[in-house]
Amino acid sequence: MNKLKRTLVIGFGIFLLAASLVLVSCQTGEEGTPEAELTAEKTAAEKEILYYTCGMHPSVRVSPEDYEKGNTNCPICNMGLVPVYKEEGEMAGMEADEHEAMERELRLNARAQRLARVKTEEIQFRHLSREIKTVGEIDYDERKVAFVAAWIPGRIDKLFVNFTGARVRKGDPLVWIYSPDLVTTQQEYLLALETLEKVKESPHGETLEGARSLVDASKKRLLLWGISEKQIEELEEKGEASTHMVIYAPIGGTVVHKNAVEGKYVKEGENLFQIAGLSNVWVLADIYESELAGIKKGQDVEITTFAFPGDTFTGQVSFVDPYLNPKTRTVKVRVDVPNPRMKLKPGMYVNVLLNARVHEGIQGTGKVIYTCPMHPEVLSDKPGDCPICEMALVEKPQVPAGSVLAVPRSAVLDTGERKLVYIEREKGVYVPKEIEVGPAAVASVDGQKRRFYAVIAGLSEEMRVVTRANFLIDSQSQITGQAEAVYSGALERDK
Numbered sequence: 001m002n003k004l005k006r007t008l009v010i011g012f013g014i015f016l017l018a019a020s021l022v023l024v025s026c027q028t029g030e031e032g033t034p035e036a037e038l039t040a041e042k043t044a045a046e047k048e049i050l051y052y053t054c055g056m057h058p059s060v061r062v063s064p065e066d067y068e069k070g071n072t073n074c075p076i077c078n079m080g081l082v083p084v085y086k087e088e089g090e091m092a093g094m095e096a097d098e099h100e101a102m103e104r105e106l107r108l109n110a111r112a113q114r115l116a117r118v119k120t121e122e123i124q125f126r127h128l129s130r131e132i133k134t135v136g137e138i139d140y141d142e143r144k145v146a147f148v149a150a151w152i153p154g155r156i157d158k159l160f161v162n163f164t165g166a167r168v169r170k171g172d173p174l175v176w177i178y179s180p181d182l183v184t185t186q187q188e189y190l191l192a193l194e195t196l197e198k199v200k201e202s203p204h205g206e207t208l209e210g211a212r213s214l215v216d217a218s219k220k221r222l223l224l225w226g227i228s229e230k231q232i233e234e235l236e237e238k239g240e241a242s243t244h245m246v247i248y249a250p251i252g253g254t255v256v257h258k259n260a261v262e263g264k265y266v267k268e269g270e271n272l273f274q275i276a277g278l279s280n281v282w283v284l285a286d287i288y289e290s291e292l293a294g295i296k297k298g299q300d301v302e303i304t305t306f307a308f309p310g311d312t313f314t315g316q317v318s319f320v321d322p323y324l325n326p327k328t329r330t331v332k333v334r335v336d337v338p339n340p341r342m343k344l345k346p347g348m349y350v351n352v353l354l355n356a357r358v359h360e361g362i363q364g365t366g367k368v369i370y371t372c373p374m375h376p377e378v379l380s381d382k383p384g385d386c387p388i389c390e391m392a393l394v395e396k397p398q399v400p401a402g403s404v405l406a407v408p409r410s411a412v413l414d415t416g417e418r419k420l421v422y423i424e425r426e427k428g429v430y431v432p433k434e435i436e437v438g439p440a441a442v443a444s445v446d447g448q449k450r451r452f453y454a455v456i457a458g459l460s461e462e463m464r465v466v467t468r469a470n471f472l473i474d475s476q477s478q479i480t481g482q483a484e485a486v487y488s489g490a491l492e493r494d495k
Helices: 002-046 064-068 096-101 110-116 180-198 205-224 229-238 289-294 470-480
Strands: 049-053 082-085 119-122 124-126 129-140 145-149 154-159 173-178 244-248 253-258 271-276 280-288 300-305 313-320 330-338 349-357 369-371 394-396 404-408 419-426 429-445 448-457 464-468
Touching: 049 064, 129 289, 154 180, 173 271, 180 205, 180 229, 205 229, 280 289, 280 300, 280 349, 289 330, 289 349, 300 330, 404 429, 404 464
Parallel strands: none
Antiparallel strands: 049 082, 119 464, 124 404, 129 280, 129 349, 129 429, 145 271, 154 173, 173 244, 253 271, 280 330, 300 313, 300 349, 313 330, 369 394, 404 448, 419 429, 419 464, 429 448
């Protein structure tokens, strides 16, 4: 029993000792907190706050006095305001002319780059094309349209094609027509042949020549009436005039208009059918005069329809009207489109996409140049040594002829008055650069269509520009002149 009591007393003593140690440690920590707070306050006091501003609206500035009164949020977007310290605001407080004259160098450490997801891309020469989107209408190819007319007056006794929309091939019978004039002409031809046969042995040459002339004149009249050589040969073999004549299809295609009716009397020259070949159709597209310079004969065109949304038809520009429509200020452009499956119907409305080659901007020369690996600014059109370090110049990849220096569209910040990009001078160091660009264009990169601007001035090949997070960098640079912690710490510095 005494042994048990002794054990309990020793255990309780150990417990009291441990509790005392914990209590002393906590008191020491509490006593250290005021020192830490004083140190932090002293550090913060060393940096004088000029004003508070909004990361999204740099024009908003709140004095420290107003901030302490409760004006802690942006009046526009209600975001929390961030302080701008004196040393950080020196550039932001410069005069406008001085600010433009001084190049702002923005630095991001590795952690800030990861948080901001900064992405850069090298400037290259590319074959650019400008997309011109418009609408058009399907029409018949006028070169594949034919009218079938009555070459002789008569009565239609039979129709071999009796409805609009029927498909016919070249040489198919269309109409069986009775004509008294045709019978008379055939009899004249047979009589001329009989006369020629009788005077063949005549010693009088004039008589023989006259008989031959009569045969030729009668045959020519039959041919002019649409009688084929084959039908004339059959007439000669039979020796008997036919009371009816068959009219054949002059081309293959679709019957798009029909006037012929059985039992109808027709006059010479009256249209009976209209046949159109639909294996090739025209698209008549309207192009505004401001886009006309990019349209060339032979240019490829993409066509889509509402009827077949998953299909893309291709064609080529075959003709540009020589005049402008004064009401719409557009020019009709004709596009030849193959239509083997007959999906495109005349009268359909379609969407038209033309890719006009861009030639504005810094052009690729197509020549081979030489440069120094250590001093890329050294360029030469022939081999040699670098004048700075005397290293041998190396051949630089040839710039394709017809290409244009292109900058990704996502890299360009448009202020409304100027275009700005951020150049990566070295890893984590970015410099703003004002540039001049041409029209927006597209280029194929790794089989995908991407958007670019043609560069007119301000950039050169192999420069690297920021294509993502550039707005974030620019926003902070407008506030403090350096990329620091705004946007909820997206660009924090490492401690």
